[in-house]
Amino acid sequence: MPLYAYRCRDCGIDFDARMPIADRDEVSCPTCGHRASRMLAMISAIGSVGEPEPGCGPGMCAARQAAGMPCSMA
Numbered sequence: 001m002p003l004y005a006y007r008c009r010d011c012g013i014d015f016d017a018r019m020p021i022a023d024r025d026e027v028s029c030p031t032c033g034h035r036a037s038r039m040l041a042m043i044s045a046i047g048s049v050g051e052p053e054p055g056c057g058p059g060m061c062a063a064r065q066a067a068g069m070p071c072s073m074a
């Protein structure tokens with residue numbers, strides 16, 4: 001299941017959650033229980049061994065940086 005990054009708009013915490021794609025926007029904050037916003041980048045996907053890492057490119061760097069990931073082109 002893919003691991004997504006979320007941020008709660010109410011208490012401001014960041015957290016990760018493994019969610020099915022169909023339910024990835026239905027995540028509640030573990031602290032306050034309010035709806036959390038999914039950040040742009042998917043951090044990792046279990047079961048995708050053999051697929052290349054998404055590289056940096058137009059649009060990708062902003063997404064990676066929004067998720068707090070390093071960008072080789074930054």
Ligand SMILES: [Zn+2]
Pocket residue numbers: 008009010011012013029030031032033034
């Ligand atoms: Zn919260």
